Amino acid sequence: MNIQEAKAILEAVIFAAPEPITLKECAGILGVGEQTAELLIQQLEDDYRAQKRGLTLRRVAGGFQIATRPEYSEYVKLIGRAPKTQQLSQAALECLAIVAYRQPITRVEIDEIRGVKSESPLQTLLERELITEVGRKDTVGRPVLFGTTKKFLEVFGLKDLDELPPLEDDAEMLLTLEPTPGINEPK
């Protein structure tokens, strides 16, 4: 297998994978080390960039994916493709942001931060598979803990959670509020 062939195989495999395919999987399929696979993918990325093409190779949700170039989205919409996710309400976006940065987190803790009940926006996020139950908290009532999904990364074009921009470091912020069960409970 020469380099050209290896790149072609990678392209075929990345294209065919139903979800973003990881570096490890790529390396496994080619039967090479991960470093070699990474180099090959970088070359493939360069190829995609160099040729003015309709497709791009991108890193998302811990893997690689082929997608259409953003500048041609108007044309793609003409064939009836709808965007990956319908617009989320302000409330749902707030909940999603809280879950993304504070996961794993319970509904009560989210309510506490937002100062308002979050049941309905959380339901929306669960239905859209942007968040999921990731376990139960070891406190009274064993409430459900929520975390973000791989689909969340995909939909928001993130490589991984580390790529989330840091929460605005507000100089006014003295310390982070830690909601303790005692404070949360209505009296």
Next chain:
Amino acid sequence: MNIQEAKAILEAVIFAAPEPITLKECAGILGVGEQTAELLIQQLEDDYRAQKRGLTLRRVAGGFQIATRPEYSEYVKLIGRAPKTQQLSQAALECLAIVAYRQPITRVEIDEIRGVKSESPLQTLLERELITEVGRKDTVGRPVLFGTTKKFLEVFGLKDLDELPPLEDDAEMLLTLEPTPGINEPK
């Protein structure tokens, strides 16, 4: 829009279309005549052929489609295989064997033969699509009848069920013993 751009748009649109996209649709999206669209697609096909790539542009079902190149299908088949190669448990294999030789058969009948409850191994087999519901038995409660699937034949490399190796006479004889509800009940 120059030729390069028009080809890029075509590539994006063919890639993103849920079904093979027709020449007429391509022409409509670009706002050009069908002859022009055909020429552009021919050029795109030439590009795909000229660069040794992992993907091909093919004409299928009255339209165009991007697909992986046949020569790389061996690699494409490796996708997703690694994490899913859990082997079947002994219990699941027993159930599968019974279903294969005695289909259509109900869960109670399988329980009867194995002498233990088979709900969980049957669930596994259903999830792996090795067995499926093939109907309902015309007795009290109309229990579900199970049979093996096409995938079962594929996985075990069988052309059809007749290719199953024959049971020894002893077992064959027992196989035809009809467990009737009255006999099955413990006394």
Next chain:
Amino acid sequence: MNQKPSSFEVKLPVFTGPLDLLLHLVQKEEVSIWDVSLAKVTEEYMSYLATMQKLNLEVTCEFLVVAATLLEIKSRSLLPKPSVASKEEEEDVRENLIKRLLEYKKFKLAAANFSQRAQKESTVFTKTYEDPWLADDEPPVVTVQTGASVWDLLEIVQKMFVAKKVELEAKGKPQVPRKQVSLTETILKLRQRFQRGYRCSFKALLGEAGSKEELIVTFLASLELVRLGVVNLVRDSRQEIYLVAEG
């Protein structure tokens, strides 16, 4: 009803909660959140709630809880401070509210960032089909591994039936004699029946079998007919499966 809120310009339904509203009011003051006059903000907050009520919008208890906290802070600040302890308590309530506001603000900003990202991502499309289209149209990837071959299956069955036989013999159970039904015959019989357009529910077909063995043979014969393309399997909306003759 169409009366505008008096002291501030606001599109009413945009606030996602009391903190969202409060943050809006505080930021309007254009001073550090710590320095904002909560007394002034309290007035605006109450006036907003009044407008909500006028417009018949539901003022949920969460809005009222924050209103109560604001009023508490305000009333305390107006009263003479009898003791150091009381002053500290007042500071605590105020500080706690402001901290919550700042915490909430971080996530509101993050939410705005998410919204922008989603906007950008809505211009990117991936392919829609899950199974890879191999150019040579091979069947989809088989991902099942059983750890067994057909011969293992055979062996398992033999063993189990032998064990069963021993068990039954021990019980002295009578063995039922069986009648031979030919698979070939059944296939031919069904083939004749399934002429152009003829359809029959799978269940009904199996129901015709007079014995367990006939049932199995009927089932196998049906499979063979499907394989030969003589009949198609169709599932109706009630999940009933039909055999339908080709053509």
